[in-house]
Amino acid sequence: MKDQYTISFLNEEVVLISFANKIDFEINDRVIELHRLLAQTPFPGFIESVPAYASLAVYFNRSELSKASPLPALSFVEGFLKNLMNRLPANTFSERRKIKIPVLYDGEDLPALADQQQLKIEEIITIHTAVQYRVFMLGFLPGFPYMGMVDARIAAPRKATPRTCVPAGSVGIAGFQTGIYPQSSPGGWQLIGRTPLKIFDTLKNPPALLKAGDEIFFFAVSQNEFNALNEY
Amino acid sequence: MSIKMIKPAMITTLVADPRKGYRRWGIGAGGAMDTVAMKVSNFLVGNEGDQVVMELGYSSSQILILHDLLISATGKGFELYLNNKLFPLWRPVKVKANTLLRLAKTTGGTWAYLAVQGGWKAEEWLGSCTTNMSAKRGGYQGRILQTNDVVEAETNYSADETGSLPWSVSVMSLNQFYSLPNEIRCMPSIETDWLSESSRQIFSSGEFGVSLQSNRMGYRLYGPLLSVKEKRELVSSPVEVGTVQLLPDGNLVVLMADSQTTGGYPRIASVIQADLPKLAQCLPGEKIYFKWLSFSEAENLWHDRDTYLAELKQSCRLQLNLMR
Structure with missing residues (x-):
């Protein structure tokens, strides 16, 4: 696969490398592999990189970088990233964590979703638990995982009017994406259930249970099983 | 103590x-x-x-x-x-x-x-x-x-x-940081070329007000509405303090200190770091206008600061x- 990408500035100390503007497993693989390679072989002044669906933001400290290289920052980082991309073998796919997430499927939007898609609630559960999801990225809220791809039969758009408070642990659908609310917050995703797992715990480091690149399976639990597993 | x-x-x-x-x-x-x-x-x-x-x-x-x-x-x-x-x-x-x-x-x-x-x-x-x-x-x-x-x-x-x-x-x-309190200088950002030609003009010539719906996460602006050449969805991608996003209703929001890390709205400009203090100090109701600046000019100002x-x-x- 010949990589196509553009490199530009998000501000004076952040470079963005964009591969495309779409949700795609192979493109996200490239983002995550570059993210990993950069962490292993950082450049002077490198702070962190942030993977998204199809782009990677690279944060650096300009003063640190200028001490190490006389080149203008953009030229240096651009050259460094191009070099890394050339060293990134095609079709690399490093080991991904596989994580199982229990869900009690009792979401408030489940009945309406079933109606709308002309499915039984049990069918929605079967469809949602049938596939393996990719954590494409974290964003929106601390620890919020954007996962996909959701089966077209249950891919419902965001609610027209967002809820003012979605409880922590809620599992939702927005188009072909599925996600889990790490803390209670306003939100517009269609709620289908909730997990008893704390996916964001500020007493842990890192606080987020999931990271970009993880492979996720959801499995249905009963109310009793939920109560036994409940971490909230 | x-x-x-x-x-x-x-x-x-x-x-x-x-x-x-x-x-x-x-x-x-x-x-x-x-x-x-x-x-x-x-x-x-x-x-x-x-x-x-x-x-x-x-x-x-x-x-x-x-x-x-x-x-x-x-x-x-x-x-x-x-x-x-x-x-x-x-x-x-x-x-x-x-x-x-x-x-x-x-x-x-x-x-x-x-x-x-x-x-x-x-x-x-x-x-x-x-x-x-x-x-x-x-x-x-x-x-x-x-x-x-x-x-x-x-x-x-x-x-x-x-x-x-x-x-x-x-x-x-x-x-050097606070004079011309209403002039906010910007560099082009990732989706600047999504803007229609007229919107690009309006961005740097129009007057925008800081809305009451502003907080540490972002300053919402009101004023002339901007539009993109063609409606396109943007998949979520990183944003940063100073990123100017174009909302679906045509209004702008500038992300501030407590901004989220990623967003799904077109990033049409980036307020230079040297002007973020000035923008932060604008009260709701105050008027601002944007001025395009090249990347190297922004770099020089960053260095001066x-x-x-x-x-x-x-x-x-x-x-x-x-x-x-």
Whole structure:
């Protein structure tokens, strides 16, 4: 696969490398592999990189970088990233964590979703638990995982009017994406259930249970099983 | 060596060096809204620029100083009173115990910074003491300060009397950050070429107002509506402080200190870092206009700011050492 990408500035100390503007497993693989390679072989002044669906933001400290290289920052980082991309073998796919997430499927939007898609609630559960999801990225809220791809039969758009408070642990659908609310917050995703797992715990480091690149399976639990597993 | 909040400002938090290295977990860096005023307040009392200061926004506040302290107040739109006597901002001040400190809201600014020698005690979370209100961690119990909260300074100080030290930051030199308060300079950003030609023109010629729906996460603007050449969905991608997003209704939002790490709206411009303090100090209702700047011009301004702050830190150190 010949990589196509553009490199530009998000501000004076952040470079963005964009591969495309779409949700795609192979493109996200490239983002995550570059993210990993950069962490292993950082450049002077490198702070962190942030993977998204199809782009990677690279944060650096300009003063640190200028001490190490006389080149203008953009030229240096651009050259460094191009070099890394050339060293990134095609079709690399490093080991991904596989994580199982229990869900009690009792979401408030489940009945309406079933109606709308002309499915039984049990069918929605079967469809949602049938596939393996990719954590494409974290964003929106601390620890919020954007996962996909959701089966077209249950891919419902965001609610027209967002809820003012979605409880922590809620599992939702927005188009072909599925996600889990790490803390209670306003939100517009269609709620289908909730997990008893704390996916964001500020007493842990890192606080987020999931990271970009993880492979996720959801499995249905009963109310009793939920109560036994409940971490909230 | 502590103070008691008698009446906090509308938004009062402890801020410090931004929290770096956790954005990939969706945890934004945070930090001060006006980083220049924040750093300068620290320098004036002999601190490093990123030590913990109190940020007070939008309204007047009253604080009881319980022990002797060396403090400084900076920012825009406030007056400093100690036991009802007016003191200058941007200057170190010795304060005796049992003094009532008031930061009275005036016009032309939004945020004040109150620094103390040694910094304020704050909870460290993931390598930074700055408050993250979304995760409810860092700063003072991860939240806004409330009446009767007691905040402690890290070090002791002994003041012979209440009074300003005989030196301050030159107001002239600060003009490089705060003059032309309504002119906000921007660089093009990732989706700037999505804008229609006329919208690109309007962006740099129109007048935009800061909306009431503005907070530490972002300043919403109202004014002429902008549009893209063709409607396209944007998959979520990283955003940063200063990113100007175009909302579906044609209005703009500029992401500020507590912005989220990723977003799904076109990034049509990026406010240069040197102008973020100025924008932060704009009150709701104030008008701003944007001016395009090339990347290399922004880089030069960034460098100038860095040099100025490094020099200021040195001269404050020198003055404080001479006092000893």
